[in-house]
Structures are given as C-alpha cells and as structure tokens.
Amino acid sequence: MAMNRIQFQPGLPLPAFQAQFGTEEQCAEALEASHWPQGLRCPECGNADYYLLKGRKT
Numbered sequence: 001m002a003m004n005r006i007q008f009q010p011g012l013p014l015p016a017f018q019a020q021f022g023t024e025e026q027c028a029e030a031l032e033a034s035h036w037p038q039g040l041r042c043p044e045c046g047n048a049d050y051y052l053l054k055g056r057k058t
Contacts, residue, residue: 013030021027032040041048 011017021030038051039048
C-alpha cells in the first residue's frame with residue numbers, strides 16, 4: 001500500500017491543537033485572525049465599520 005504523505009505531515013500534537021482550537025469560539029477567532037489580520041475592512045475604501053449578522057442555529 002502506498003504511503004499517504006498528507007497523513008505524515010508535521011503539525012500540532014492533538015493536545016496542543018485542542019488547546020488552541022478546542023471550542024467553536026476559538027476556531028472562529030483563529031479563522032477571523034488568519035483571514036483579516038488587520039481587522040475587517042472594506043477592500044475598496046478601507047472602511048472599518050461593519051455589522052455582525054448571526055445565523056439561526058437549529
């Protein structure tokens with residue numbers, strides 16, 4: 001059977017991953033920080049005013 005190279009990539013150990021991304025809130029904050037490192041801004045005008053729309057959880 002061929003070796004799966006993705007399976008053997010270096011990464012975080014599971015306890016470290018869970019400490020950093022263990023809750024939904026931690027995951028959302030990490031995603032936001034990686035996607036918008038300088039904060040949420042309009043790419044055209046640079047305006048930093050925005051509204052947060054929360055979805056309905058079922």
